[in-house]
Amino acid sequence: MPAENQSSHAPDDPASDAPRPYGGAAAPGAAGTGDPTAPQKPPRTPARIRTVHLRRFKEEGRRFAMLTAYDAQIASIFDEAGVEVLLVGDSASNVMMGRSTTLPITVEEMLVFSRSVVNGAERALVVADVPFGSYEASAQQAVETGVRFMKEAEVHAVKVEGDASMAGHVRAMVSAGIPVMAHVGFTPQSEHALGGYRVQGRGDAAARVLADARAMQEAGAFCVLMEMVPSDVAAEVEAALDVPTIGIGAGPATTGQVLVWQDMMGMTPGRLPRFVKRYADLRGTVAAAAAAYAEDVRSGAFPAEEHGF
């Protein structure tokens, strides 16, 4: 874990004074040989993924992965597994706080999750959702909220839900130095306005999704996320934009894909959205371990001799 790597040098180790260009590991070749021609060791920590790298993925025809994360331990696991982008989603309202929608989550709650993910991630780009009610009123409110996420949680970018009418807000945030990922198509913060969880951009509405995505790119968004739009529409948007797109329920043509981690790891109970693929059964694994522990406590099998002092 990053914090432990940073303190792993003894106080008299010369490497502990060396610059830490990647925010954790010792600098290359800084082990005190004094020989500038000595072969340089590669940095132990690879360089941070930045928004420009996501653009490069698109240019080079490579795809990248984003997963949600809400705490430092999960963030460090996904980071070490090579997931390029971590999203501190307002889905924390659902999966972390047990609420039925994303609407009630507050800036203060999102800042705690965001700070935690930043602390756990060394390499991944960390993006935080700005929550419902914290940015819509004006470009000034959007800048102020974006600044709080950058300053108090030190996220690398924020994600903003909205159609073309939010482009002015996004432009103001970008000009304030806040990298913005735009979220178009089905925008869960507007579920009551949109009439429920439904696919956006079918038929004639395809042109609107494309116009929203273009407006966000034009406003300076570094990336456009599309949720629940038909695959052919998402492919058209990906082709029309210079910036990369990320899909969730948007088919295979986008540069990136995202899922809520508890959904794809089998933590989320009940019926899952159609766009989820399950990669693990963590709910079953955790439930079995909890039941085994509880039974060991009841039977006296835990703690054993070796667990005492």
Ligand SMILES: Nc1nc(=O)c2c([nH]1)NC[C@@H]1CN(c3ccc(C(=O)N[C@@H](CCC(=O)O)C(=O)O)cc3)CN21
């Ligand atoms: N756990 C979780 N996963 C998510 O993907 C997620 C959240 N929470 N919270 C915030 C939003 C809300 N999202 C959702 C939630 C439900 C559906 C859903 O029930 N979809 C159904 C119906 C689609 C339709 O009728 O067209 C599906 O079968 O996909 C979709 C997106 C995506 N986000």
Ligand SMILES: CC(C)C(=O)C(=O)O
């Ligand atoms: C589903 C993703 C895109 C999201 O916005 C979230 O997790 O809040």
Ligand SMILES: [Mg+2]
């Ligand atoms: Mg969200």
